[in-house]
Amino acid sequence: xxxxxxxxxxxxxxxxxxxxxxxxxxxxxxxxxxxxxxxxxxxxxxxxxxxxxxxxxxxxxxxxxxxxxxxxxxxxxxxxxxxxxxxxxxxxxxxxxxxxxxxxxxxxxxxxxxxxxxxxxxxxxxxxxxxxxxxxxxxxxxxxxxxxxxxxxxxxxxxxxxxxxxxxxxxxxxxxxxxxxxxxxxxxxxxxxxxxxxxxxxxxxxxxxxxxxxxxxxxxxxxxxxxxxxxxxxxxxxxxxxxxxxxxxxxxxxxxxxxxxxxxxxxxxxxxxxxxxxxxxxxxxxxxxxxxxxxxxxxxxxxxxxxxxxxxxxxxxxxxxxxxxxxxxxxxxxxxxxxxxxxxxxxxxxxxxxxxxxxxxxxxxxxxxxxxxxxxxxxxxxx
Numbered sequence: 001x002x003x004x005x006x007x008x009x010x011x012x013x014x015x016x017x018x019x020x021x022x023x024x025x026x027x028x029x030x031x032x033x034x035x036x037x038x039x040x041x042x043x044x045x046x047x048x049x050x051x052x053x054x055x056x057x058x059x060x061x062x063x064x065x066x067x068x069x070x071x072x073x074x075x076x077x078x079x080x081x082x083x084x085x086x087x088x089x090x091x092x093x094x095x096x097x098x099x100x101x102x103x104x105x106x107x108x109x110x111x112x113x114x115x116x117x118x119x120x121x122x123x124x125x126x127x128x129x130x131x132x133x134x135x136x137x138x139x140x141x142x143x144x145x146x147x148x149x150x151x152x153x154x155x156x157x158x159x160x161x162x163x164x165x166x167x168x169x170x171x172x173x174x175x176x177x178x179x180x181x182x183x184x185x186x187x188x189x190x191x192x193x194x195x196x197x198x199x200x201x202x203x204x205x206x207x208x209x210x211x212x213x214x215x216x217x218x219x220x221x222x223x224x225x226x227x228x229x230x231x232x233x234x235x236x237x238x239x240x241x242x243x244x245x246x247x248x249x250x251x252x253x254x255x256x257x258x259x260x261x262x263x264x265x266x267x268x269x270x271x272x273x274x275x276x277x278x279x280x281x282x283x284x285x286x287x288x289x290x291x292x293x294x295x296x297x298x299x300x301x302x303x304x305x306x307x308x309x310x311x312x313x314x315x316x317x318x319x320x321x322x323x324x325x326x327x328x329x330x331x332x333x334x335x336x337x338x339x340x341x342x343x344x345x346x347x348x349x350x351x352x353x354x355x356x357x358x359x360x361x362x363x364x365x366x367x368x369x370x371x372x373x374x375x376x377x378x379x380x381x382x383x
Contacts, residue, residue: 029336031106037335038079039324040105042095042120043112043135047086048211048237051266055313056110056135057082062301062314063321069304073325074333081105085116087211087237092116096123107131107340109324110317113236114138114184124148130340132327133320137260137283138187142363150327150344150364152320152357157191159259159281160232162370164195167230167257174204176228178219178243180235181208188234188259204228213239220246233258241267248274255279265311268379275375282371285355286381287315293353294319323357323366326350 031038041060045053060080068077081104085091092111099105100123108124108131111117117134121141124131131149134141137156141149167175177192179185189206196202205226207219220243223231231254235243240262247256257279268275287310290296298318302310323344328335330343345364350357357366373381 029106030100030103032335033076035076036079037073037076037106037328038081038104039107039109039321040096040099041080041082041108041110042085042092042099042116043082043110044087044237045082045084047088048213048239049087049112049264050238051264052112052135052237052261052313053082053084054266055264055311056112056317058302058305058307058311059298059314059317059319060110060321062298062305062307063318063325065305066297066301067321067325073328074335078321078325078328085112087113087116089113089115089119093119093123096120100127100129105129107324107337109133110135110320112136114141114187115182117141118183121146121149128337128341130327130337130344132324132344133317135261135316136184138184139191140183140187142365144363146363148341150323150359150366152323152366153260153283153316154368154370155365156188156259158368158370159283160188160191161195161198162372163232163257163259163279163281164192164199166372167232167255168196168199168201172229172255173199173201174227174229175201176205176207176223176226176231177203178207178209178223178231178233178235180239181210184236184261185209185234192232192234209235209239209243211237211239213242216242216246219243220250223247224250228254230255230257233262236261237264238267241270244271244278245274260284260312264313265309268375272379273377275379276377278375280373280375280381282312282373282381283367283369284312284315284319285369285371286373287312288380292355294355295353297353319352319355322352323347323350 043053064078083095112135114136133152179189207222260283327344331339376382
């Protein structure tokens with residue numbers, strides 16, 4: 001069925017005293033009062049990934065509203081502080097330094113982007129700040145020895161292996177690759193090339209797309225000239241929208257597939273009919289299919305804050321928030337960051353209602369869930 005749709009729809013005190021202020025302050029129980037716990041995040045609410053940040057915020061608001069309506073966690077309400085970084089890694093690092101330095105957050109959650117997470121993870125490890133749910137599947141962020149980072153989503157390696165395997169199984173081996181010209185895109189390209197090699201294939205063409213899409217026409221020309229049987233996208237944000245539309249215009253019947261981060265909900269809307277037949281990996285369940293309890297709970301929480309439209313991005317941050325809340329609950333009323341880390345590391349087969357998170361050992365990777373979907377004319381995945 002996937003084939004038909006895809007093709008047909010196409011530690012010393014002295015040392016401590018000498019440490020930077022943002023690291024020293026991190027050891028205090030900042031972001032915690034008798035009545036509230038504040039969770040921080042840095043993400044794009046402007047720039048090429050603005051839609052991703054907007055969806056993220058909605059999912060957190062929905063989950064925290066739901067949790068707080070039931071009395072919060074151990075008598076404390078959850079609060080969220082999100083700072084805009086415009087998808088610029090240095091701004092992400094500056095934001096995290098600020099939140100740690102001014103003592104405004106207890107833990108971190110759902111920060112957006114591979115290069116951005118690459119910039120902040122050293123700060124997190126230095127400060128021992130618990131961090132749940134990076135919005136990146138980069139394997140480079142899942143290194144042994146990382147004690148403070150708790151991934152929820154499957155890795156990009158998991159996604160690309162599944163996607164390449166499926167496309168090659170359909171008899172398509174002349175696969176072209178377009179990747180974003182940054183750390184994220186380059187890592188995806190390496191994953192794709194390894195997956196193709198495993199399948200006995202090589203890319204028909206590969207092209208780097210600027211983050212702002214300024215070289216779009218050149219990229220499309222390179223891909224079309226390679227005469228591929230399908231195109232795999234390692235792109236994200238607004239650049240993906242223009243790329244897909246241009247590829248569809250140049251070759252209407254060319255099958256196109258992307259990873260879970262290729263498009264946010266606003267990008268799918270912007271594409272309209274041009275998105276029909278686009279195949280995407282899904283590392284969380286379909287947010288419109290209420291057969292799973294976690295999706296029903298998510299939809300109810302979204303409606304409670306006045307949202308009638310759903311997305312994978314907001315479902316992801318909704319789930320991340322519940323993982324964080326479960327860790328806080330298990331850490332107890334006298335919670336500390338050390339207790340939170342221990343509690344999170346103890347989550348074994350934690351079932352949120354059809355989606356499970358299991359942290360066995362560092363590096364903590366909670367899920368390997370990967371599904372594949374094809375967009376229909378209405379911008380939703382076809383069942």
